[in-house]
Structures are given as C-alpha cells and as structure tokens.
Amino acid sequence: MERDGEQLFTRPALETEGLRVLHATVGSLLATYGWYILFSCILLYVVIQKLSTRLRALRQRQLEQAEAAIEPDVVVKRQEALAAARLRMQEELNMQVEKHKEKLRQLEEERRRQKIEMWDSMQEGKSYRGNARKPQEDDAPEPSTSSAIPKRKSDKKPLRGGGYNPLTGEGGGTCSWRPGRRGPSGG
Secondary structure, three states: OHHHHHHHHHHHHHHHHHHHHHHHHHHHHHHHHHHHHHHHHHHHHHHHHHHHHHHHHHHHHHHHHHHHHHOHHHHHHHHHHHHHHHHHHHHHHHHHHHHHHHHHHHHHHHHHHHHHHHHHHHHHOOOHHHHHHOOOOOOOOOOOOOOOOOOOOOOOOOOOOOOOEOOOOEOOOOOOOOOOOOOOOOO
16 A cells, blocks of 8 residues: 555655656746747647638539539629620710710811911911901901001910019028139149
8 A cells, every 4th residue: 555655655756857858848948949930839830720711712612613513504604794884884984985986086187177277367467376266356458558457465364473583582581692702623
C-alpha cells in the first residue's frame, strides 16, 4: 500500500515538473515567434474564408447548372427573356440614332441656310458676318459712301481690365517689381 501511496505522491511531482518544462518551452517559443504565429493564424483564417466562399459559389453554380439541365423549359424562358431584353435595347439604340440623324439634318440645313444668306449679302455688298448672325432691319440697299457709314462701337468686353499692369507695380497688391542694385556681379 505504501508503494501505491508513494506513486501517488511522486506522480504529481513528475506532472508538475513536466508542466514546468512545457511552460518554459512554450513560453520561449511564443516569446521568440509569437508575432509570426499570430499573423500566420490570421492569414490562414482569411484564406480559409475566401476559399469557403468560392467553394460555396462553385457548388451553387453546379446546382443551378444541374437544375437547368433537368428543366429545359427554364432554359427556354431565360433565352426568350434575354432575346426580348436585347430587342428592347436595340430599339432604344435605333431611336437614339434616328434622333441624332435628325439633329444632324437640322444642323446641315441651318449651315446651308447661313451659307445662302452669306452669299446673298456678299452679292448685295454687305458684310456677310453680321448678316449670318443677325438679320438687318433694312433690306433696302442704301447708297454707300465712306463718310456716311458710322462706325459701330464694339459691344465686346475687353480681355483685360484697364487699370492693372504688372510691369508698372501699380494697382495690385503689395508686390511690386524693383530693379536689382547695381554693383559688381558675382558671376
């Protein structure tokens, strides 16, 4: 009986010693390679998730193909729906093409009309540019003399303001150009 008692007491000591060795080994392993192990576990988890979604999608496709092969009516309905959708899209495209052609015809007619107006105004001796854009109020030709025709003032806005000139240094901001000082140059 004593032997059984000694074995009972010695066994926990061996187990605790084994646990200490295991703890030291695992602890040193985790201390050395802990981050690598963590990142590899995370990477393994992500890869497994991706593969499982792809496998599910593959199984779903296989089931759909099997159902489609079994039911030819479903295949026919899908093909008819696809053909109807293509026909609708083609009709919409044809309508857009017709609208575009009509717009091009109108533009061509407008250009042709402007060219005819320019030709007529040139034959009458008028400025063809002004007539092409704005029709004149008086269609009757007047005797033209150089002193009788008043010059028209331009309604156009000037390209730049009249007050600011960057070379003078006046009129704008605190920056102004000043010439460099005279003296021996460094170069």
